Amino acid sequence: MTTLIAGDDVYAIAEELFTAMVDDEPGAVSQWFGDTPAWQVPVVAWVDLHGGWAGRASVTTERATADDLARALLQMGADEPVLEEDLHDAFGEVANVVGGNVKALLPTQGTLGLPQVADHDPGLPGSVLVTEVVLDWRGRPLVLRVRGAA
Amino acid sequence: MIRVLVADDSRVMRQIVIRTLRQAGYDWEVREAADGAQALEAVRADEPDVILSDWNMPEMTGIELLRRLRAEGFTTPLGFVTSEGSPEMRELADREGALFLIAKPFTPEGFREVIDPVLA
Numbered sequence: 001m002t003t004l005i006a007g008d009d010v011y012a013i014a015e016e017l018f019t020a021m022v023d024d025e026p027g028a029v030s031q032w033f034g035d036t037p038a039w040q041v042p043v044v045a046w047v048d049l050h051g052g053w054a055g056r057a058s059v060t061t062e063r064a065t066a067d068d069l070a071r072a073l074l075q076m077g078a079d080e081p082v083l084e085e086d087l088h089d090a091f092g093e094v095a096n097v098v099g100g101n102v103k104a105l106l107p108t109q110g111t112l113g114l115p116q117v118a119d120h121d122p123g124l125p126g127s128v129l130v131t132e133v134v135l136d137w138r139g140r141p142l143v144l145r146v147r148g149a150a
Numbered sequence: 151m152i153r154v155l156v157a158d159d160s161r162v163m164r165q166i167v168i169r170t171l172r173q174a175g176y177d178w179e180v181r182e183a184a185d186g187a188q189a190l191e192a193v194r195a196d197e198p199d200v201i202l203s204d205w206n207m208p209e210m211t212g213i214e215l216l217r218r219l220r221a222e223g224f225t226t227p228l229g230f231v232t233s234e235g236s237p238e239m240r241e242l243a244d245r246e247g248a249l250f251l252i253a254k255p256f257t258p259e260g261f262r263e264v265i266d267p268v269l270a
Binding site for chain 1: 159160161162163165166169206208232233234235236238239253254255256257
């Protein structure tokens with residue numbers, strides 16, 4: 001299973017996503033070096049993959065970082081307040097694009113669930129961590145995880 | 151002016167699609183639908199020149215929308231804009247009569263590449 005989805009694959013997906021849709025220029029993200037800081041106010045977005053290969057793709061970051069991500073996607077000003085609805089929509093779409101592209105790497109096709117957003121990862125019973133990538137976006141960490149059935 | 155209907159359950163993604171269409175240099179008149187069912191109603195009310203639809207939406211998915219449109223006799227050109235761009239989905243989209251499938255994330259260049267031939 002681990003050979004199906006490598007950290008490099010997930011990093012490449014994220015790099016393309018941030019380049020094309022978030023910052024409109026290459027080099028928007030890089031790999032995070034060092035320990036991931038403990039979350040103060042975390043927010044998690046995920047999509048579940050169903051079918052021959054069941055699992056989950058998730059993105060976790062600080063609420064303030066997710067707010068800035070929503071501002072970037074919606075081309076809002078740096079001080080504009082982000083509505084809860086827009087945060088869920090924007091951050092959920094980030095997970096959706098990651099999940100859809102992860103799904104495209106799988107040898108068996110299934111279906112993709114709709115994006116979910118919460119303040120914590122509810123876990124996926126019976127799954128194991130397949131890969132984890134920590135991104136550095138504007139000096140702040142985002143953790144991308146792919147989990148699959150054990 | 152080209153009249154386009156953008157169907158996606160994400161308002162953020164609809165905005166990004168519309169922004170990308172403008173960056174691609176087209177002169178569009180854009181209407182939006184939040185799912186396949188709304189898109190179907192919008193086409194029934196006033197058929198656009200082209201439909202750009204997400205695949206995975208509540209109420210009615212993009213592929214269900216395409217099937218319903220064809221079943222009702224609409225031949226409106228439809229392309230998918232979806233995060234799921236696997237070969238199998240491209241094959242299904244093609245088989246059902248979609249003109250193209252743009253995988254997210256996308257660029258203005260990617261839009262032009264598939265939309266130019268449709269508008270030619």
